[in-house]
Amino acid sequence: MSSKAIDITLLGRTYSIACPEGREAALRHVAHNLEKQLSSLKARTNNISREEIAIMAALNIGYELLEEQQKNQDYIKQMDDKIGLLQSTLEVALVDRATKAD
Template identity: 75%
Template sequence: MSSSAIDITLLGRTYSIACPTGQEQALRAVANKVEQQLSSLKAKTNSLSREELAIMAALNIGHELYQEQKKNHDYMRQMDDRIRLLQSTLEHALVERSRKED
């Protein structure tokens, strides 16, 4: 897969980032999210260094990702439970139908 470099600006500093072809829009969207986090943190705590801001932003974004993954996992578990219930109900109905036909 080929890649190209795109420029991303975070807190006024521009970075050239290698990006797989076709993923540029996704990288820019992620960079915008990171910039929002950094700017928000900087506005709240003007005394943090760039490194500390980056760490806090990474932790905040990581927490959001964790919460979304947990919700997704819980949803998948609920769907698995519903599918098992539906399978059981169908099997029970087929057994009852088979008994009636005998």
């Protein structure tokens, strides 16, 4: 898959980022969300460097990702439990049906 460079602007600085073709809109969307978070952090804090703002944003995004991963794991466990219950119910029904047919 080939890549092309697209320009994104974060906190007033423009960066040229390599992006796989067809994924430009996704990268722009992520960059837009990151810019909102960086701008929000910058507005709420006084006199901290770009590096510190970037670290705070990375920690916030990492925490959000961790929460979503945990939600996904919880959902997978719930679905596994429901599938197990369904399988058990079907097995019991099939055994009952087989014994009634005899």
